[in-house]
Every structure is written in C-alpha cells, then in structure tokens.
Amino acid sequence: MRGIFFNSVIFIFCVLLAACNPPPAKVKVKKEVKTIEKQDLAAIRGIRYTEVKRRFSNGLSFDTMGFQQQPSWIIQFKNSDTVSAYDPGQKIMQGFYLQYDRNGIFNFAKEWFRFKKISKDSLAFQRLQVNGKEIANDIRSDVNMTFYSDDYIKNVLHTNAEVLQRPTKADTIFIKELVVKANANPASASEVFAARQVVRLIPADNRITVEKINDVDRLNGKTEAWDYLYPRYRIVIKQAYKDFAYQFNVTVDKNGKLYLGDNFQSIAEFRETRRKVLQGVIDVYLQNLLKISPGSTLGIPHATEITVMVSGKKDLK
Secondary structure, eight states: GGGGGHHHGOOOOOOOOOOOOOOOOOOOOOOOOOOGGGGGGGGTTTOOOEEEEETTTSOSSSSSOOOOOOOOEEEEEEEEEEEEETTTTTTTEEEEEEEOOOOOOEETEEEEEEEEEESSSSSEEEEEEEEEEEESGGGOEEEEEEEEEHHHHHTTOOOOOHTTSSOOOOHHHHHHHHHHHHHHTTTTTOOOOOOBBBEEEEEESSOOOOOOOOOOGGHHHHHTTTHHHHEEEEEESSSSSSEEEEEEEEEEOSSSOOEEESOOOOOOGGGHHHHHHHHHHIIIIIIIHHHEEEEEEEEEOOOOOEEEEEEEEEOOO
C-alpha cells in the first residue's frame, strides 16, 4: 500500500496561500483535442461554481489503496487573467493568475487543467500532471472534476453541494469489495487498504500515552490525505521492563487485533530476534494497555495498516 502512495498523493490538491502565480513554461500537447479558448470564458465571468464531483475515469472516487478523490474547490472567473479560488484555511476567496496555454489547457493555483466543458450551469475539468513541458499520460492525469454553479444547485436541482458531493452507490460497492479482501487476510499489508476514518488508539491504563502525529506539510506535498494514508502514532509506555524505542508497522483488523508487519529495521541475521521482541511489545503492552478502535471507510470497519513509534521508559513514574 505504501509503495504506491507517491503516485496517488499527487491527486490531492489544495489552494496555496498566494495571490498570483507567475506564468509557467508552455506545455507540449501530444494530440489535438476540442479546444476551449480563453475568450470563451467571458460567457461565465462572475459566476460562482462549486465542485460537486471528483473522480477517476472509471467513475469512482476511490482507488485500491483507499485514496479518495474529494471535491472541494469553489472558483469564480473574475476576468481574462484572474480566477478566484476558495481558501478553506483563511475562509476567503484568493486570487490567482490565469494562464492560457493552448488546446484548452490552463494553469492557475500552481495546477494544470484541461477545460473540457464550460457553461453557465456547469464546468468540467481534467487535472493534468505536467513534468517539464510534457503532460504525463498516466494515472496522475486521471482526475476529472465537475462543477455546478451555485444558482444551478439551488434553483434547478433544489439541493446543496454537500448532498451532491457524497460517495456514489458504485463507490460503496467498490469499497465493500476491498473490505472483503482486507478482512479475509488482515495480517497481510498487501491486502489491506487505508481507512478514511483512521484507527483510534485509546489508553486504557495510566502507564501508556498515545499521540496521533500530524504530518501535514502542504509545501512539501503532504496534504491532509497524508494523515489517513500514512497514519502514525507516538506511544510512550511507563514502568516498562527496560528502556527501548522502536518504530514499526502493524495492521489492525476489524476487531482491533494487531499484527506485526514486515517493515521494521534490522540487520538480516538479527531479524528474527527483532521480530520476536516487537511481537512481545505488541502482545504485552499495546494489546493489553490500549483500547483499539479499528479503521473504517464509508462506515465499514476493515483491516488497515498504521505505523507506531513505541518508547518504553523503565524508571518513568
């Protein structure tokens, strides 16, 4: 699951806290497509749009590692060179430079998009991964975004964005299939997947403390999705049999049982000894001193993988 994170996390994109971006280099387009020109945007100037769908080309918003495409953007084209996008951190609309390349390809908020459809009621974009001047023709460019105007949502559909943004029936079926595989073999990291509602480790004894580590660092590509794709926990055990410090992965099944993973550091000749030590830490301390709530996706508990950094303090009272 972890090895493919870097191919999937690129999907997750947020509005950075900046006023405008300088024009980036031109993008080379391999084939001609039906184009939307810059002047076409005049027809939708001033209309506020909310993203209601973000999906892969197969129509799903989840992939096999548990990553979820989540619609979150709110945009408004102000003029031919500026687009505003909602910044949830500051709760305001931020202005970004809008650059037109060609063949319906635009850049704003440090992202490349192919505008596939524009109308007063809706927009359809494809988010593009650009390396150098080339568009990556792979899964990283497989991000399809649909926006509805606020007026269309309210006065035509008579609903709200939150309802439209919910996972579909197809998403539920897909997740249920992943759950069956994960729960059938919870000890296998290759079968489990990331839980949208992460595992909760709750101290059941005053000899143990737990901290869920927040690794979000947007400037270095670690957006909010990092927290559920790679959940990490810092655990301190007081009155341990000796001082120790280990970092290792465990899978947590649907009932909260822990299984030692294979991702722990050790010299080959001492690996089996290290495995026994870590299993002892799990059996003696973690399983007995913690109340473990399993991870879940769409409300369905399932086996998933986490990383724990466990420190034992012999003399800490």
